[in-house]
Amino acid sequence: MxxxxxxxxxxxxxxxxxxxxxxxxxxxxxxxxxxxxxxxxxxxxxxxxxxxxxxxxxxxxxxxxxxxxxxxxxxxxxxxxxxxxxxxxxxxxxxxxxxxxxxxRVMTPDGQLGETLGAKVKKGTLTDEQLSLLNDTVARLFTHNIRASDMNPKNFVFGQRDNGSGPGPEECVLVDGFGDIHAIPVRSIGKWSNRLGLNDSCKRLAQNTGLIWDAATREFSR
Ligand SMILES: Nc1ncnc2c1ncn2[C@@H]1O[C@H](COP(=O)(O)OP(=O)(O)O)[C@@H](O)[C@H]1O
Ligand SMILES: [Mg+2]
The missing domain is CATH 3.30.200 (Phosphorylase Kinase; domain 1)
Known part of the structure; x- marks a missing residue:
């Protein structure tokens, strides 16, 4: 081979x-x-x-x-x-x-894998700045109408990614769980139904991280 x-x-x-x-x-x-x-x-x-x-x-x-x-x-x-x-x-x-x-690769400045939201919540090291980065990412998932039905805390990674001329700024990146992961499609492709689905996923993410999800502002807080 x-x-x-x-x-x-x-x-x-x-x-x-x-x-x-x-x-x-x-x-x-x-x-x-x-x-x-x-x-x-x-x-x-x-x-x-x-x-x-x-x-x-x-x-x-x-x-x-x-x-x-x-x-x-x-x-x-x-x-x-x-x-x-x-x-x-x-x-x-x-x-x-x-x-x-x-x-x-979403990484720390020394090339190691960035830490997941799950790890940060567990250790209690999630900063306000990182919470804003998570909210920024979630806002872009809604804006671009991206299917993300598995918002597991382990699927969000904080770190930098190369932007072609070196490491970019720190951000929160969804590394897995996008697309409709259900074996049987539970929602059609409509924007409206996808927003409902994203909202559900965010609610679940809040339960799994101890954060609070506000469906009106579409933001997480503590
Ligand atoms: N692009 C990435 N950058 C940094 N770390 C990552 C990346 N993708 C995955 N990881 C790390 O590897 C773990 C497993 O990868 P993932 O793609 O979520 O696999 P699985 O489909 O088995 O859940 C993630 O929870 C995260 O810690
Ligand atoms: Mg995963």
Whole structure:
């Protein structure tokens, strides 16, 4: 087998439910997200078995929705000044760990992964400035009518991203959970219904972080 990239095991820096996150071996501004294999699947050696193991259908649908939503938003906003509330995705690469998605790294000045909203809330280190950054990101999700049905506190990362000429300002970035992640679509594409859905997601995020969500102003507070 030949791979576009070899990922040393030591580059593994985070792991979610679905994906293992590796530092890009040569580009400090990027991460590689590799889908975890579904080890519970019976092991079949034929093509379908391999595909099933790696892409059970619901999972595949959810993952596809995330990339589709990314494409939809970016094609709608090709203007250079567009400030995306979610992390950029640069396509796929074959790696020794499996299919990887090349992703923009949200990081601290020394290149480490930025801290999640969940981690900050747990430690009690979320600053007022960072709360404003979260509100700014949420405002852009509403403004651009982005589907984000999984506003898990672990999916918001604080840090800087490279803006082409070096690290940008600190911001709060949604790194996962956009697109309609439900196996059965619960809301149609309408703007109005998406706002309702975003509002629900924000309410849930408030419950999970101890923050207060004001649906009228669309802002979190303490
Ligand atoms: N673009 C990113 N920049 C910095 N950290 C990230 C980024 N994407 C993911 N992470 C970190 O990796 C964890 C898991 O990644 P995620 O994409 O949420 O995987 P999963 O789909 O398994 O939840 C996140 O909770 C976060 O801590
Ligand atoms: Mg996640």
């Amino acid at each position: 030949t791979y576009a990239l070899i990922l040393p095991a030591s580059n593994l820096v985070a792991s979610g439910v679905q994906r293992a996150v590796y530092l890009h071996p040569t580009d400090r501004n990027k991460l590689i997200k590799v889908l975890k294999s579904n080890s519970d699947m019976p092991r079949r050696r034929n093509f379908n078995g391999v595909m099933d193991r790696w892409f059970p259908s619901t999972r595949l649908r959810q993952i596809r929705k995330e990339y589709t939503e990314y494409l939809r938003v970016m094609l709608k906003h090709p203007e250079p000044e567009f400030h995306a509330p979610m992390s950029h995705m640069f396509g796929f690469v074959s790696t020794n760990m499996g299919l990887g998605c090349l992703t923009e």
